Amino acid sequence: EPEVTQTPSHQVTQMGQEVILRCVPISNHLYFYWYRQILGQKVEFLVSFYNNEISEKSEIFDDQFSVERPDGSNFTLKIRSTKLEDSAMYFCASRGTGNYNEQFFGPGTRLTVL
Amino acid sequence: AQSVTQLDSQVPVFEEAPVELRCNYSSSVSVYLFWYVQYPNQGLQLLLKYLSGSTLVESINGFEAEFNKSQTSFHLRKPSVHISDTAEYFCAVSEPSEGSQGNLIFGKGTKLSVKP
Numbered sequence: 371e372p373e374v375t376q377t378p379s380h381q382v383t384q385m386g387q388e389v390i391l392r393c394v395p396i397s398n399h400l401y402f403y404w405y406r407q408i409l410g411q412k413v414e415f416l417v418s419f420y421n422n423e424i425s426e427k428s429e430i431f432d433d434q435f436s437v438e439r440p441d442g443s444n445f446t447l448k449i450r451s452t453k454l455e456d457s458a459m460y461f462c463a464s465r466g467t468g469n470y471n472e473q474f475f476g477p478g479t480r481l482t483v484l
Numbered sequence: 485a486q487s488v489t490q491l492d493s494q495v496p497v498f499e500e501a502p503v504e505l506r507c508n509y510s511s512s513v514s515v516y517l518f519w520y521v522q523y524p525n526q527g528l529q530l531l532l533k534y535l536s537g538s539t540l541v542e543s544i545n546g547f548e549a550e551f552n553k554s555q556t557s558f559h560l561r562k563p564s565v566h567i568s569d570t571a572e573y574f575c576a577v578s579e580p581s582e583g584s585q586g587n588l589i590f591g592k593g594t595k596l597s598v599k600p
Contacts, residue, residue, distance in 0.1 A: 374527065403587065412488075413528075413574060413590035426587055461528065465586065473588065475520070475528035 372396045374476035376462050382482045383452055391447045391479045393462030402445045403463040403473060404437065406430070413461065419445065452483045486511040486577050490591035498599050499567055505560040505594045507549075507575030515577040517558040518588065519549055522572045531573070534558065535580070545569075570598045 375394045383389050395402050404416040417427040419437055436448045445464075449456055459480050463473040489508045497503050509515060519531040532543040539551040549560045558575060572595045576588040 376527075401586070405588070405590075410592075412592045413576075413588075415587045415589065418587055463528075472530045472533070473586065474530075477525070477527040 372474075374462055374464055374474050376460075376476035376479050378479060379477065380480045380482070382484065385454055385483055386451050389449050389452055389481060391449075391460050391462075391481070393445045393447070393476055394443055395445055395462065395464030396466075396474055397443070399464035399466050399474070401425075401465045401467075401473075402437075402439070403465075404447045405461045405463065405475075406458040407461070407478075408455075408458040416447070416460075449481075452481075454483050457481055457483045486515065486579065486589045488575050488577055488589055488591035490575055490594050492594050493592065494595045494597065496597045496599060497565055500564045502563050503561065503565050503569075503596065505573050505575075505596065507558045507560065507591060509556050509558065509575075509577050511556075511577060511579070513579060516580050517549075517551060518576040518578070519543075519547070519558070519560050520574040520576060520590075522574065522593075524571070528574065531560075565596070565598045567598050567600060569596060571596060 377392045402419040407413045415428050417431045418425045434450045438446050459478045461478045462476040465473045487510050491506050517534040520528040521531045522528050532541045534541050534551045542548045547562045572593045574593045575591040578586050
């Protein structure tokens with residue numbers, strides 16, 4: 371069964387460093403998403419991506435964040451200069467065409483900023 | 485703006501007991517409703533969804549949820565739980581409007597712990 375994969379499973383970084391979180395969506399999906407969950411808080415929408423551009427983003431997704439689909443298979447989230455409050459679980463999701471189809475989630479990357 | 489409230493952060497129950505996980509939402513427009521489950525060390529998996537039609541929706545593993553528009557609720561129930569149902573359950577909504585990318589708004593989650 372196809373699945374969304376994410377690497378690494380756990381990333382530890384120093385404050386101010388850049389991190390790139392990687393996701394491989396399901397191959398025939400066209401809509402891609404990043405969500406995050408700070409420990410003990412809600413899963414929050416960050417950004418959606420379609421047709422090689424951002425389609426929607428939340429207020430959390432400021433200039434420190436960027437997304438890219440560099441090679442037609444990977445979907446990355448970059449945080450340019452990490453802050454302590456960026457520590458969270460980051461989930462990638464993808465879905466197929468047609469509205470409101472199921473979003474398939476990856477297992478998440480736990481980012482720890484020291 | 486849409487929001488989702490899951491009042492119970494943790495629900496401990498004994499095996500074979502019934503369980504209800506509560507979810508309430510607020511929205512100024514009609515919504516689609518979802519329950520996702522996260523087993524330990526795994527990603528979020530869709531458990532069931534309400535898009536339209538019958539207000540009672542069921543999953544393949546015995547869970548059901550009922551959309552109640554007047555109470556703006558979408559509570560998840562199972563008449564008899566198993567140890568394997570131990571997981572965290574997330575209620576979510578999305579806005580079914582034209583042009584929406586289907587972004588999900590989640591509740592804080594409820595950890596269901598089934599004890600033998």
